[in-house]
Amino acid sequence: MVYRFQEAMQQGEHLRKGTWLQEEDEQLTSFVALLGGRRWDSLAKVAGLRRSGKSCRLRWMNYLRPNLKHGPFSDEEEHLIVQLQQQWGNKWSKIARRLPGRTDNEIKNYWRTHLRKTAQAQQEGEYKYELKIATHDFNQKSIDMVSKNYNYENVCCQDSEGETNDNDGSMNSFPLSDWELRSSPYESRILDWVAELQNGNGIAEKKVEQDCNSTGSFNYNPQEFEEGCDTWDYSGSLWDMN
DNA sequence: AAATCGGTCAACCGCGACTTT
DNA sequence: GAAAGTCGCGGTTGACCGATT
Structure with a gap:
């Protein structure tokens, strides 16, 4: 299920699905810092991520965004x-x-x-x-x-x-x-x-x-x-x- | 030790609303 | 005003993992 990043990059223009790799997270994070969290389709292309804009947005909003709490609910x-x-x-x-x-x-x-x-x-x-x-x-x-x-x-x-x-x-x-x-x-x-x-x-x-x-x-x-x-x-x- | 089951959660999908051209 | 593009939301899926048999 978990693809290797290099393999993923060799899969042509096919959009990747499933679990995000650390490399992808880092790439997304740095490009959001650079371009801001909008125009996700464009951001995904510019960042060279084989992901849909939707997928990038979701990953950012639910996991990578700063100030997120991870852990049990109080x-x-x-x-x-x-x-x-x-x-x-x-x-x-x-x-x-x-x-x-x-x-x-x-x-x-x-x-x-x-x-x-x-x-x-x-x-x-x-x-x-x-x-x-x-x-x-x-x-x-x-x-x-x-x-x-x-x-x-x-x-x-x-x-x-x-x-x-x-x-x-x-x-x-x-x-x-x-x-x-x-x-x-x-x-x-x-x-x-x-x-x-x-x-x-x-x-x-x-x-x-x-x-x-x-x-x-x-x-x-x-x-x-x-x-x-x-x-x-x-x-x-x-x-x-x- | 292996198989099965159930809980958890990250990620996807479809759709409607909103924005831009 | 219409079409295309983008965003956001809620529902659902499926992989993973620990507990149980």
């Missing part, structure tokens, strides 16, 4: 991604602008690998919840046969203040403590965040605040994430190579 970053994905959906480039040094591709991959599992677990959780209701129903009916006093809603769907909760069987009303499918503390933390966000209540905000206080470094303010108030701009000092 708790703050994870939290922020979850928050913003909830808010904006799969707008990865938009989300990436809130995470200095992270690329849309990186965030997208992170979401798919770590949080798709969460979604699946959530679905299974719903299934489990239905089973639980069915089991509860069955047991309750057995009790009813004795007591003749069955009222499902009153038994299971009132909180301590006597207010009736959401009763549609969705995960909105499902107590997280009953989830037994979490495969790791990491995933359970994400699950907690997602569930709290879905509840959309002050508890979630309080929890976030507590988490922030505990780490002492993160504070989520929804107003900061309104359209058009980027806190990080690609186009400024990032492009300064010196």
Whole structure:
């Protein structure tokens, strides 16, 4: 799969695909410094790279660009991604602008690998919840046969203040403590965040605040994430190579 | 030790939006 | 205003690697 550079250079005008070689990276980096990060098709030709402009741009944006972070996501970053994905959906480039040094591709991959599992677990959780209701129903009916006093809603769907909760069987009303499918503390933390966000209540905000206080470094303010108030701009000092 | 499986992530693809000619 | 060129985005693919059987 990995071609030798010399071989690649002998392949005529055919555009190369696949993994970038160190020589190609160096060549691209020096020509971007020289010509700037635009007109990628022209840059690729001038640089003598057997790559499409698109490929060059992608390599630069996702890997070679200065100030990029490479490594695991911090708790703050994870939290922020979850928050913003909830808010904006799969707008990865938009989300990436809130995470200095992270690329849309990186965030997208992170979401798919770590949080798709969460979604699946959530679905299974719903299934489990239905089973639980069915089991509860069955047991309750057995009790009813004795007591003749069955009222499902009153038994299971009132909180301590006597207010009736959401009763549609969705995960909105499902107590997280009953989830037994979490495969790791990491995933359970994400699950907690997602569930709290879905509840959309002050508890979630309080929890976030507590988490922030505990780490002492993160504070989520929804107003900061309104359209058009980027806190990080690609186009400024990032492009300064010196 | 070898085969298989599953997770991760770099890179590609297609398409729409934007810019230039 | 139209055509061509370029850019940016989101979805998808496939190679790689460690864990498991």
